[in-house]
């Protein structure tokens with residue numbers, strides 16, 4: 001057998017792979033991948049109330065008042081976490097068919113971004129989703145026309161939403177809507193308004209996944225969406241190669257970074273994107289993935305810390321450059337102890 005790298009040159013008993021696993025120091029030396037605090041992006045939920053509210057479907061995760069998000073942004077800075085992603089839980093009274101609250105410069109997410117940026121400046125990256133689902137009465141990421149999510153009409157609104165968020169001080173615009181052509185249009189809109197430096201992290205390969213369940217509960221879009229689904233815009237979980245087309249299109253349209261979402265069930269996609277295209281590749285350990293570990297740990301089935309760290313390390317091994325994870329602050333603390 002051809003063996004240019006000499007992988008098969010050694011044979012038992014002269015080769016014993018257990019030798020390097022014997023001590024912690026030798027395991028450390030031979031370790032191929034490492035998780036670091038610099039890999040972490042911390043998603044935070046904000047609401048327009050004066051106290052924090054626990055999210056039942058995500059044990060340990062809360063909807064926070066703006067002041068608390070600011071406090072946590074400061075904590076992120078002291079923990080060395082590079083960026084946070086802010087998700088608004090919009091009160092139902094502010095949700096409409098046309099999701100117009102998305103364009104209100106005084107909406108919850110804009111006020112939160114301004115408060116965070118005022119406190120932490122350029123020490124911490126702030127990421128905002130571009131999509132209409134936090135603001136739409138039907139729970140879809142775009143405008144609904146004749147029972148369909150209208151692509152091109154939605155893209156026009158997404159561009160305005162991106163500009164509103166960039167004006168509030170957002171550093172990274174993250175389109176999570178999966179409309180065709182939105183990255184290019186958003187890039188143009190940002191540039192036209194003088195936001196050449198604002199980055200785009202495209203949710204490029206975003207699958208129509210059951211694992212978003214707890215998130216939709218957290219931002220209150222589950223109720224709006226009801227029994228509808230997002231299959232006409234989010235990717236079919238059965239497709240692998242198509243993710244490369246999505247990523248290539250987004251990069252071509254001006255995305256700085258791309259994301260695969262969810263994480264653990266889609267590590268093959270992370271691997272393919274990174275190995276074949278070599279672009280900065282991010283992965284989202286989504287709410288359902290978080291809650292599976294959190295609930296299993298609550299029931300004593302798996303160790304929370306080991307379960308979380310192993311999942312995240314697996315994402316690094318697959319090729320992820322950075323990971324959005326609700327475990328972010330805990331992980332930063334665990335890594336600092338280690």
Ligand code: PBG
Nearest residue numbers: 131133176211212215286287288
């Ligand atoms: C909104 C959005 C979703 C998530 C991030 N942005 C939900 C969805 O597409 O329905 C999911 C994040 C998570 O589950 O943690 N477009």
